[in-house]
Amino acid sequence: MTARSRLEQSPHEQAQDHLRAPGARLPADVCIRHLIRADLPLLEWEGEYTHFRRVFFRAYQNARQGRAVLWVAVAPPRQMLGQVFVLLRGARQELADGATRAYLYAIRVRPAYRNLGLGSRLIETAEQDLRKRGFRIATLNVARDNCAALRLYTRLGYQIVAEDPGRWWYYDHQGRRREVVEPAWRMEKELLG
Numbered sequence: 001m002t003a004r005s006r007l008e009q010s011p012h013e014q015a016q017d018h019l020r021a022p023g024a025r026l027p028a029d030v031c032i033r034h035l036i037r038a039d040l041p042l043l044e045w046e047g048e049y050t051h052f053r054r055v056f057f058r059a060y061q062n063a064r065q066g067r068a069v070l071w072v073a074v075a076p077p078r079q080m081l082g083q084v085f086v087l088l089r090g091a092r093q094e095l096a097d098g099a100t101r102a103y104l105y106a107i108r109v110r111p112a113y114r115n116l117g118l119g120s121r122l123i124e125t126a127e128q129d130l131r132k133r134g135f136r137i138a139t140l141n142v143a144r145d146n147c148a149a150l151r152l153y154t155r156l157g158y159q160i161v162a163e164d165p166g167r168w169w170y171y172d173h174q175g176r177r178r179e180v181v182e183p184a185w186r187m188e189k190e191l192l193g
């Protein structure tokens, strides 16, 4: 499963990947914390991610059952700026085995707040938490054409370890099965040492 489909980004969103509005800055009171149930509708932004409603709810259930940790960056009163989800234990042992390796996905920052360090802060928060839990390796998948994300992960110490066909599916908010095919790189980072 790839964190965020490049194919699902609008041309406008892609064009903003490298841009930062002059004077843009993060709200002073931005806070990174665990997602709570009341945050779920905010993950849909203004409808852009409504099709992932069930995916988000499943992630929330996984977190409640100790299989995942969901981090969000919020600014009061209820502004959702970004997120990173961490799967601790999943079906694919090479990604998340519940003991040594965990899988970062759904990494996303609102376009207006990109290139301000928030994505890095979210990932570093997730990594620090994994260290405390005794995990040794963080894994993620990145679409092969997502140059901005690949550069960011490389700067943060992730290395490409394999190709991934990037095939997965989900049920959207209307119960329709949607297939995703997004060839990706699998990346890893050693967390200890």
Ligand SMILES: CC(C)(COP(=O)(O)OP(=O)(O)OC[C@H]1O[C@@H](n2cnc3c(N)ncnc32)[C@H](O)[C@@H]1OP(=O)(O)O)[C@@H](O)C(=O)NCCC(=O)NCCS
Residues within 6 Å of the ligand: 002, 003, 004, 005, 006, 017, 107, 108, 109, 110, 113, 114, 115, 116, 117, 118, 119, 120, 121, 141, 142, 143, 146, 148, 149, 151, 152, 155
């Ligand atoms: C990928 C993504 C999460 C990165 O989030 P972000 O908040 O822009 O990340 P950061 O600001 O920490 O880093 C982005 C760049 O800004 C730079 N930057 C960070 N703070 C900065 C600052 N204060 N001044 C100038 N540049 C800064 C970083 O060095 C980084 O550059 P690099 O990639 O060349 O190393 C974001 O672009 C996004 O949501 N993209 C769409 C979804 C997506 O593709 N997700 C990843 C799927 S795998």
